[in-house]
Amino acid sequence: MTVASPPSFDTGLQPQGWLKYFSFSLDHKVIGIQYLVCGFLFYFIGGALAGVIRTELISPMSDFVSRDTYNEVLTLHGTIMIFLWIVPVVNGGFGNYLIPFYVGARDMAFPRLNAVAFWLIPPAGILLISSYFIAGAASQSGWTAYPPLSLTTPAAGQVVWILSVLLLGGSSIFGGINFIATVLKLRRPGLKLMQLPMYCWAMLGTSVLVVLATPVLAGTLILLSFDIIAHTGFFNPSQGGNVVVYQHLFWFYSHPAVYIMVLPAFGLVSEILPIHARKPLFGYTTMVYSIMAIVVLGLVVWAHHMFTSGTPPWMRLFFTIATSFIAVPTGIKFFNWLATLWGGKIALNSAVLFSCAFIFNFVFGGITGVALAQVPFDIHVHDTYFVVGHFHYIVYGGTVFVIFASLYHWYPKFTGRMLNEDLGRLHFVLTFIGFNLCFAPQHWLGLNGMPRRVAEYDPAFTTLNQVSSVGALLMAISTVPLLINVVLTAYRGKIAGDNPWNALTPEWLTTSPPPVENWIGEAPLVTEPYAYGQEPGNLDVSRLRGRDLWTGKQ
Amino acid sequence: MEIPAALVTLVLGVVLTLVGLWVGHNVKMLPIDASSNAPVYDALFEVLFTIGTILFIGITGLILYSLVRFRRRAGDTTDGEAIEGNLPLEIVWTAIPAIVVLFVGIYSYDIYERMGGMVPLHDHMAMHQSLESNPVVSAMADSSSTSERIWGGIGQMGAADGALPVEVTAMQFAFIFHYPGPGITSGELHVPMGQTVTLRMEAKDVIHAFWVPQFRLKQDVIPGQPTMLSFTPTRAGTYPIVCAELCGPYHGGMRSNVIVHEPDAFDSWLKTNTPATVASAPGFPTA
Known part of the structure; x- marks a missing residue:
């Protein structure tokens, strides 16, 4: 079956060359690159806002920006990084580029919906950022927008924030529907579900979460906007509303949102590691089931964000246990990656270094996460810098490191040229040191009494905050080699060839960059995407014992 | 003479556990305790810190060891071994975290009860x-x-x-x-x-x-x-x-x-x- 491709693909009506990246292109690869570049632009804006926060926190006094501005900055930083950088890039960016290849299709199931989903993002982002200049004040109530604070801060900025998040949520839902349809319905004949590359499973799970959870956020924010504009009383306690209900509805989306941000990253790492370790992905079946388990559990853990709100004891207990148990399927995935590396022939290139640093960071963030799931532990550190440290280890140390790894891995496919490895390793070292320097001390700060979202703090915490700010500066500097690398190699880089990594997944079985509709001739049927490894005879798998694996004796 | 792998693994495991216990007991991360439930909390923290340290050092050690031991040598274009999985191993690393998590959950429930969290306040x-x-x-x-x-x-x-x-x-x-x-x-x-x-x-x-x-x-x-x-x-x-x-x-x-x-x-x-x-x-x- 070939995908019904719109006639405009073949005609000259679509702009060609670089202009196509500014057009309403229906090509999934163009849309994927659009997501990526757009996401990186917002990443730099969100990063600059993080720079403002870390500069303010160099001294314990509120002396760099005004207090109102500081709250606007932290709100915009959170909103941009989540809704305009991580979610669009790991879902829309890599998802659009890779999923049609992986299922053996020539495009996504709904190319026009796909283009609409992307083109909702730039206006939403510009709207959000311009609220600071046009509406007079951007939202100041944090990315969580808890009422009644969000009802009392300047209304225009808050309403623009809601509009913007609604647009981005819509984009996300369109994308999710498209991924589900593509994975389930556009598979090349002969390709079974359990033969799909792991990233397809990750995107399927993620998209189910997107489709189930995002509408709840949309509904909640619409009610919130009614409270602001029409003075209804859904969440306004002075009119009999209930503020804790908002928190339940908000976190019903926003906890799954964490998995919307990390599950695709899990999928991408599962693609990268086997290729560079020259081994099959260890435990394919359990990896698939653990994704499904994370999806199911991820929907029933939201109230762990509310252990200090008004929640009854039984609810605290239930959400503690449910949250802790997410560690089990997540742990399975990490052990499987370690086993994939074990006994391989690992190329120590930038893609692998970033992937392994992802495992390091995410394990750390996962351990603090299991601790945070315990109500008594959480009651002390909730809403402190411990939590700030924890979730940056998950979303930055986890997902953003994977985005970088993926960039080094797939850039040759995107452009036909290799990224420079020396600059790549420099980027890795600066990012890794800067990241850990920035966020590791924040755990101690939180344990010892520094709440989050403050512009001023106890002077006893000055030194560690300065260390953290130095780390942030290193992270800012680390983007320089990345930018130089990406721009220079696009013109002067070593020619990559079609398959520089000698990989087996379908995106490498075409030219670099691939043609419109992905393959000249029929799509290849790849039923064993991870069939790396030496031929049998060298080794009898049935005789292998677990201990031999760990010791590498074979 | 080659030392049996099982022995090496056992010794490493024991050392790792001891390091975790030492770190959990001796590295003080929390401010002074000034209420009756703070020592209870600190006991929970010590348990979590110990388990976390063991896991974190263990996994970091595995990554570093793998990256060094199994790095691709110059000129080597062969693949690793085609091991696609190992069911007993999968069961082990599903069961161990499940047991640890269950233990931590029950223990923290106990701590929570001792702190008074389960008192039905709105009754x-x-x-x-x-x-x-x-x-x-x-x-x-x-x-x-x-x-x-x-x-x-x-x-x-x-x-x-x-x-x-x-x-x-x-x-x-x-x-x-x-x-x-x-x-x-x-x-x-x-x-x-x-x-x-x-x-x-x-x-x-x-x-x-x-x-x-x-x-x-x-x-x-x-x-x-x-x-x-x-x-x-x-x-x-x-x-x-x-x-x-x-x-x-x-x-x-x-x-x-x-x-x-x-x-x-x-x-x-x-x-x-x-x-x-x-x-x-x-x-x-x-x-």
């Missing part, structure tokens, strides 16, 4: 019965009508007997403490050492949170929904009260102090301040 029948014995406390309980539902928080077993009730009002950007018995209103919380204190908290405008790091306790203060928190201070001194929920531009400045007095000093503080006027927070309406 007013139970509350009233125990409150009747104390005139001060029941006065407070009467002022909050029985139809009112108190949401969440940490109670304490037997907290009602001789507990000192304090009404806490949070507003942008201050905490106000009202002692319903003697009728004192203060901007700082004064409490006697060794006596259980029960805070009944309500916010006037937006959500705030009452946090004393040295007590290891935090509770959101929510408009429209009173919340409850009780604790027993165990160490005299002055500790910060921090607002931990974003509440507006001066959120970072919304701080106060809790002063834990020796019982005698608390009595004299009560005597000095009982005549209605309050030196530390003039002009505030009584809550």
Whole structure:
């Protein structure tokens, strides 16, 4: 079956060359690159806002920006990084580029919906950022927008924030529907579900979460906007509303949102590691089931964000246990990656270094996460810098490191040229040191009494905050080699060839960059995407014992 | 002679466990403990810290070892071994985390119960019965009508007997403490050492949170929904009260102090301040 491709693909009506990246292109690869570049632009804006926060926190006094501005900055930083950088890039960016290849299709199931989903993002982002200049004040109530604070801060900025998040949520839902349809319905004949590359499973799970959870956020924010504009009383306690209900509805989306941000990253790492370790992905079946388990559990853990709100004891207990148990399927995935590396022939290139640093960071963030799931532990550190440290280890140390790894891995496919490895390793070292320097001390700060979202703090915490700010500066500097690398190699880089990594997944079985509709001739049927490894005879798998694996004796 | 792999693994495991136990016991990450539930909390922290250290060092060690031992040598273009999985191994690393997580969950439930988290706070029948014995406390309980539902928080077993009730009002950007018995209103919380204190908290405008790091306790203060928190201070001194929920531009400045007095000093503080006027927070309406 070939995908019904719109006639405009073949005609000259679509702009060609670089202009196509500014057009309403229906090509999934163009849309994927659009997501990526757009996401990186917002990443730099969100990063600059993080720079403002870390500069303010160099001294314990509120002396760099005004207090109102500081709250606007932290709100915009959170909103941009989540809704305009991580979610669009790991879902829309890599998802659009890779999923049609992986299922053996020539495009996504709904190319026009796909283009609409992307083109909702730039206006939403510009709207959000311009609220600071046009509406007079951007939202100041944090990315969580808890009422009644969000009802009392300047209304225009808050309403623009809601509009913007609604647009981005819509984009996300369109994308999710498209991924589900593509994975389930556009598979090349002969390709079974359990033969799909792991990233397809990750995107399927993620998209189910997107489709189930995002509408709840949309509904909640619409009610919130009614409270602001029409003075209804859904969440306004002075009119009999209930503020804790908002928190339940908000976190019903926003906890799954964490998995919307990390599950695709899990999928991408599962693609990268086997290729560079020259081994099959260890435990394919359990990896698939653990994704499904994370999806199911991820929907029933939201109230762990509310252990200090008004929640009854039984609810605290239930959400503690449910949250802790997410560690089990997540742990399975990490052990499987370690086993994939074990006994391989690992190329120590930038893609692998970033992937392994992802495992390091995410394990750390996962351990603090299991601790945070315990109500008594959480009651002390909730809403402190411990939590700030924890979730940056998950979303930055986890997902953003994977985005970088993926960039080094797939850039040759995107452009036909290799990224420079020396600059790549420099980027890795600066990012890794800067990241850990920035966020590791924040755990101690939180344990010892520094709440989050403050512009001023106890002077006893000055030194560690300065260390953290130095780390942030290193992270800012680390983007320089990345930018130089990406721009220079696009013109002067070593020619990559079609398959520089000698990989087996379908995106490498075409030219670099691939043609419109992905393959000249029929799509290849790849039923064993991870069939790396030496031929049998060298080794009898049935005789292998677990201990031999760990010791590498074979 | 080659050392058997099983022995190496065992020795490494034992060393790792000992390192974890040592780190968990000796690396102090928490501020001084000043309430009766803080040592309980610290015990939980030690367990979590120990398990976390073992896991983290172990996995980091595995990554580093793999990257060095199994790195691709120059000129080597062969593949690794085609091992696609190992069911017993998968079962092991599903079962071990499941058991650890279950153990941690049960243990922290126990800790939570000892901290008083499972006391049914909004069960007013139970509350009233125990409150009747104390005139001060029941006065407070009467002022909050029985139809009112108190949401969440940490109670304490037997907290009602001789507990000192304090009404806490949070507003942008201050905490106000009202002692319903003697009728004192203060901007700082004064409490006697060794006596259980029960805070009944309500916010006037937006959500705030009452946090004393040295007590290891935090509770959101929510408009429209009173919340409850009780604790027993165990160490005299002055500790910060921090607002931990974003509440507006001066959120970072919304701080106060809790002063834990020796019982005698608390009595004299009560005597000095009982005549209605309050030196530390003039002009505030009584809550």
